[in-house]
Amino acid sequence: MNTILLAFDLALFLEKLILIAVIIFASLGIALYTTFAERKVAALLQDRSGPNRVGPFGLFQPFADGLKLLMKEEIIPNTSNKFLFILGPFMAMTAALMTCAVIPWGNQVEMFGRTIQLQIADINIGVLYVFGVVSLGVYGMLIGGWASNNKFSLMAALRGASQAISYELAMGLSLIALLMLTGSLSMKTIVEQQMDSYWNILYQPLGFLIFIICVFAECNRTPFDLPEAENELNFGYHQEYSSMKLGFYLFAEYIHMFIGSAVMSTLYFGGYDVPFLDESTLSSNVAALVGIASLMAKIVFFLFLFMWVRWTIPRFRYDQLMNLGWKSLIPLALFNMLLTGALILAKSGL
Amino acid sequence: MSITEILFWFLSALALVGALMVVLSRNPVHSVLWLVATFFAISGHYILMNAQFLAIVNIIVYAGAIMVLFLFVIMLMNLNSEAEPRKSWMMQLAGVLAGGCFMMVLVSLVRQTAELGGKTALVKEGNIGLIKQLGMKLFSEYTVPFEISSVLFLSAMVGAVVIGKKD
Structure with missing residues (x-):
């Protein structure tokens, strides 16, 4: 009995382990090419050609960048708190990667006689899990900035942390309105509901607007990139970092963007749903592949949006940022919640 | 084990x-x-x-x-x-x-x-x-304590704003 249980567990364990490895490597790979895309999009918007020297069309540029970072001298300031100084970038990276556990990357595939769900964990609190991991993302920044023992780093870290906390509130409130409609916290269930009816963006346009602004703020992207405002804080919370530890911080931002895009696509844009296509007419594996491609297309669009905004809109001032978060977005999110509640009540006929 | x-x-x-x-x-x-x-x-x-x-x-x-x-x-x-x-x-x-x-x-x-x-x-x-059971319990059996605690939170929030404004 015990050995049977163990054997069953082992197969599941291996399956999940492979899935985790694939998803993490895919996230890293996509984030790697997002850095390249960022430079290409910047070049496009500024009417120049961008990096085109390394490989065809400059396609190997990210590897050259990575190699450059890796080869740089590793400097740890001797006034800093060494253990926390090293811990900071790792926490930033871990928190960035942890979210991908609950995102349904596609429906199931059938392989080697097994049905494999393309989601690491379908927990019934998926949305809250995302929220929990987002709230942990502050630590990498805060610890790194403090352990550097540099006043600019500390100021940047405090800015970043207060920004993240402020925008988490509006984010949570905009999600509550969504959850009132879905009635479930499981990401998979939310996607399946959207496959059967319309995408949530049609029901929650205002909620999505608030949510995407908050995602921009949580990712520390322009126009909310105050933690690394280089003309005020030199370089931001990672000023004292060099070599791959700096690389981890910079890279974590791109992973955040990728995962943030995935969450937005899943919650509001149907996840792996393909519009105007009945997936049940396709065979399971084909449907899964089409679904993954559809999710990736949505993610790529959001990544492009991130870059588009970055190279279009200038940075906010710090008081403007706080006013926007606390005095505009939170009341707006509360109003959205009220409106959603009233509409649900009206639809159910009081 | x-x-x-x-x-x-x-x-x-x-x-x-x-x-x-x-x-x-x-x-x-x-x-x-x-x-x-x-x-x-x-x-x-x-x-x-x-x-x-x-x-x-x-x-x-x-x-x-x-x-x-x-x-x-x-x-x-x-x-x-x-x-x-x-x-x-x-x-x-x-x-x-x-x-x-x-x-x-x-x-x-x-x-x-x-x-x-x-x-x-x-x-x-x-x-x-689990969240479903917890929600059911909170909004049926324990509605009154739940609402009272929400009033408590509200007063704490008002208090925080008042203290924050005092400078």
């Missing part, structure tokens, strides 16, 4: 070591980080008991929000191990005595509780900690 048991012992050890290190660390920032680790261990226990909602709320509220505020205060006041004042031996003795008494009260309380005697924790079953 099954995986659940291994996890239980690991998490218990982590919780105890973390809690001890909170008290023993000289550097306040280290204390806060150990406390965060302790919260994670406790959340792990909740998950073992199939109380996923409690686990994640514990992380969001305590590890994600309250501990960040602690870190804020410690970083802004620039507390570190050098700034820690040395207490006299009298103070230390008083602290040990008070802490020991409190621990004795707690331990004897747990030992004497009839409801806990001879019971084992439900592991991987029971659905009281």
Whole structure:
């Protein structure tokens, strides 16, 4: 009995382990090419050609960048708190990667006689899990900035942390309105509901607007990139970092963007749903592949949006940022919640 | 040992070591980080008991929000191990005595509780900690205490705003 249980567990364990490895490597790979895309999009918007020297069309540029970072001298300031100084970038990276556990990357595939769900964990609190991991993302920044023992780093870290906390509130409130409609916290269930009816963006346009602004703020992207405002804080919370530890911080931002895009696509844009296509007419594996491609297309669009905004809109001032978060977005999110509640009540006929 | 048991012992050890290190660390920032680790261990226990909602709320509220505020205060006041004042031996003795008494009260309380005697924790079953059950209970059986606590939160929020405005 015990050995049977163990054997069953082992197969599941291996399956999940492979899935985790694939998803993490895919996230890293996509984030790697997002850095390249960022430079290409910047070049496009500024009417120049961008990096085109390394490989065809400059396609190997990210590897050259990575190699450059890796080869740089590793400097740890001797006034800093060494253990926390090293811990900071790792926490930033871990928190960035942890979210991908609950995102349904596609429906199931059938392989080697097994049905494999393309989601690491379908927990019934998926949305809250995302929220929990987002709230942990502050630590990498805060610890790194403090352990550097540099006043600019500390100021940047405090800015970043207060920004993240402020925008988490509006984010949570905009999600509550969504959850009132879905009635479930499981990401998979939310996607399946959207496959059967319309995408949530049609029901929650205002909620999505608030949510995407908050995602921009949580990712520390322009126009909310105050933690690394280089003309005020030199370089931001990672000023004292060099070599791959700096690389981890910079890279974590791109992973955040990728995962943030995935969450937005899943919650509001149907996840792996393909519009105007009945997936049940396709065979399971084909449907899964089409679904993954559809999710990736949505993610790529959001990544492009991130870059588009970055190279279009200038940075906010710090008081403007706080006013926007606390005095505009939170009341707006509360109003959205009220409106959603009233509409649900009206639809159910009081 | 099954995986659940291994996890239980690991998490218990982590919780105890973390809690001890909170008290023993000289550097306040280290204390806060150990406390965060302790919260994670406790959340792990909740998950073992199939109380996923409690686990994640514990992380969001305590590890994600309250501990960040602690870190804020410690970083802004620039507390570190050098700034820690040395207490006299009298103070230390008083602290040990008070802490020991409190621990004795707690331990004897747990030992004497009839409801806990001879019971084992439900592991991987029971659905009281799932969000659906919790919501149903809160909005049916415990509606009045729930609403009253929301009033309490509101008054705390008003109080925070009033204190924040006073400068």
